[in-house]
Amino acid sequence: xxxxxxxxxxxxxxxxxxxxxxxxxxxxxxxxxxxxxxxxxxxxxxxxxxxxxxxxxxxxxxxxxxxxxxxxxxxxxxxxxxxxxxxxxxxxxxxxxxxxxxxxxxxxxxxxxxxxxxxxxxxxxxxxxxxxxxxxxxxxxxxxxxxxxxxxxxxxxxxxxxxxxxxxxxxxxxxx
Numbered sequence: 001x002x003x004x005x006x007x008x009x010x011x012x013x014x015x016x017x018x019x020x021x022x023x024x025x026x027x028x029x030x031x032x033x034x035x036x037x038x039x040x041x042x043x044x045x046x047x048x049x050x051x052x053x054x055x056x057x058x059x060x061x062x063x064x065x066x067x068x069x070x071x072x073x074x075x076x077x078x079x080x081x082x083x084x085x086x087x088x089x090x091x092x093x094x095x096x097x098x099x100x101x102x103x104x105x106x107x108x109x110x111x112x113x114x115x116x117x118x119x120x121x122x123x124x125x126x127x128x129x130x131x132x133x134x135x136x137x138x139x140x141x142x143x144x145x146x147x148x149x150x151x152x153x154x155x156x157x158x159x160x161x162x163x164x165x166x167x168x169x170x171x172x173x174x175x176x
Contacts, residue, residue, distance in 0.1 A: 034162065034163065035157075035159055035162035035163070036097050036098070036099075036162065036163055036164070036165055037077060037095050037096065037097060037098070037157055037159050037162065038095070038096055038097070038098035038099075038103060038106055038107070038110075038157070039093075039094070039095050039096075039154075039155055039156065039157040040092065040093065040094045040095075040096070040107070040110070040148075040152055041091065041092075041093050041152060041153040041154075041155050042091065042092040042093075042148055042151055042152050043089050043091055043151050043152075043153060044089055044090045044091070044092065044125070044126075044128075044129045044151065045088060045089045045129065045130045045131070045151075046087070046088060046089060046090065046128055046129060046130060047128060047129065047130045049086060049087030049088050050087075051128045052083055052087040052090070054128065055090060055125065055128040056081075056083065058124050058125060058128075059081055059125065062121045062124065065118070065121060066079075066118065066121060069114075069117040069118050072117070073113055073117065074166055074167055074170065075096050075097040075098075075110075075165065075166050075167070076094055076095070076096045076166065077094075077095040077096060077097070077166055078093075078094060078095045079092075079093070079094040079095075080092075080093050080094075081093075090125075090128075090129075095157050095159075096110055096166075097165045097166055097167075098110060103154065104149065107148075107149065107152070108145055108149075111141075111144065111145050111148055112141060112145070115137050115138055115141045115144060115145075116138070119136060119137045119138035120136070120138075122137045122144065123135045123136045123137055131147075132147065133146070133147040
């Protein structure tokens, strides 16, 4: 288990729930050894739930830009924006190719690619987020990375093809 996940597992095991009664970070033991995929589960708390509609409209307005960036990066398996049921937060959930042994280094490299390719998109989204980092993210990338690492729930992902990268998948698709 990755050391950061181990710390969170120990914290949750020691106090099985957060003050609100729900677990905050956990490891279900689903990670496959030597797996190439990593996960991001970013929790973006909104300034007010009343802003969720405007935030979703903002995301919808940049969907084409996001799709193009994800397609061009060649290491994102899946990505989605999920509004919390109560509208208090937006979850950004992705699975990407990275080195689990150096999870935080992989995450930082991953995030820098997003700063470069989608900086203005994140600026627009972060306008709705409580405690957001300094903007624009392209000018303050370290602040953005620290913010994401602090708001990421490092939950392992399970994969049916743990050693298959996006590039492997794309290469097979082109051959067929």
